[in-house]
Amino acid sequence: MGLVLNQSFKNTITTYLGFGIGAINTLFLYTNFLSDEYFGLVAFLLSAANIMMPFMAFGVHNAIIKFYTSFKTKNSTNSFLSFMLFLPLIFIIPETLLGFLAHDSITHLLSKENSIIENYVWYIFILAIAMAYFEIFFAWSKVQMQTVFGNLMKEIFHRVCIMVMLFAVYLNWLSVDLFILALVIMYVARTFIMMLYAFSIRFPKLKFQKVETVSSIIKYALLMIIAGSVATLILDIDKFMIGLMLEDIEQVAYYSVAIFIATVIAVPQRAMHQIMMPLTAKYLNENDKPALEDLYKRSSMSLLVISGFICLLIILNINQLYQIIPEEFAGGIFVVLIVSLAKLYDNSLGNNNAILFNSDYYRMVLFFGVLLAIMAIFLNTLFIPIYGIEGSAFATFLAVSVYNTIKVYFVKRKFNMQPFTMASFKTVLVLIVLSLVFYFWEFPFHPITNIVLKSLLIGLCYFGLIYKMNISEDITTQIKKYLRLK
Secondary structure, X not given: OHHHHHHHHHHHHHHHHHHHHHHHHHHHHHHHHOOHHHHHHHHHHHHHHHHXXXXXXXXXXXXXXXXXXXXXXHHHHHHHHXXXXXXXXXXXXXXXXXXXXXXXXXXXXXXXXXXXXXXHHHHHHHHHHHHHHHHHHHHHHHOOOOOHHHHHHHHHHHHHHHHHHHHHHHOOOOOHHHHHHHHHHHHHHHHHHHHHHHHHHOOOOOOOOOOOOHHHHHHHHHHHHHHOOHHHHHHHHHHHHHHHHOOOOHHHHHHXXXXXXXXXXXXXXXXXXXXXXXXXXXXXXXXXXXXXXXXXXXXXXXXXXXXXXXXXXXXXXXXXXXXXXXXXXHHHXXXXXXXXXXXXXXXXXXOHHHHHHHOOOHHHHHHHHHHHHHHHHHHHHHHHHHHOHHHHHHHHHHHHHHHHHHHHHHHHHHHOOOOOOHHHHHHHHHHHHHXXXXXXXXXXXXXXXXXXXXXXXXXXHHHHHHHHOOOOHHHHHHHHHHHOOO
């Protein structure tokens, strides 16, 4: 776990810094510098692009990680990587032609309820390609066990650029239309920077010899187009469907703020995931089950403890937080609460996704992914017209809960291991007790002061209990290290 913890720690720092900048953008700058209508438009465009991204990538970012360590010679490795660079064009080129031919029909479908979308449909396509190749070049660096720079680009770069551009809008240096165009250009530039870094680690030596196991690679990539989009789908299908089904696109903005707050819980998982994916693939390729099981349990425990703390801070400070952002966004409190619980459950699974994606059972991820997609679309269709954004949040909670439970059961059945231990239940008990103790207690000060004081008190109580109960060996070691305890 040394390499995992080292890069995970650095990735966690950069990811939290990125989320901190994102919080300023989402909670304060977007809400004050853009109208709710245009904020909703930006959220819709990015959500639609995220949904398309796995198709544009053609599953290549997953295939690189799974198969890279299986090639043992330089020639075979170079042929494999060359193949990976050009494989996405199989989808991108026909999709481009289809976009030209069916542009009017696609535009009419997407802008049926909100005509403001009509002039920006092509932006979705360009964003999706940029996001896809960014993930491919990030995977290129991941298999070299270099994740920190890529994570910095993934979490910080675009948010800093967006902050600068939002201030430019506020100062009337950019119109809203130019802001959205600059946003697209920025995502393209990010991809080129990631490409240069990936190639500086391992410069591509293009070889177009026949790749061994090419049929297995293509089958895997095809399945990952659907299965690999599951996480993206569950994050963005709700915002996409809200934009399609509700007449007020402003609702996408309100929902996006609530989802952003809840998504902070996923930061540790995102940081640890960057290094857990290649390590899990390595253990599976080497058939090292003891190391795999150890990584499964320890990653689950570490993520549950850290994510549980973040979940506590969100749930116990949410009322104060909504007092410092525009009043019209306050309807998203229920969304924050229920999606936070879904995110916590998701994090507690550790490297479960990495095991499924990189094992011989990856085909089952396709089945699970289709199940999740159908369930999410059906539940959103059912609940959004009745309950609005709260209905979409409840649909997300149900879909994620069922999906994660199935994945835990499947890994238990096929690998005879599961992520939870008695320490997991102790952690959940600590979370419940502290939630009951602190939820109705507020300091009589300004909301920001209340949040700071309450968070410090919760942190002392929470990590004090975690340390005393020695719930996680890795967390305890880190506490001792940074507090210089014996």
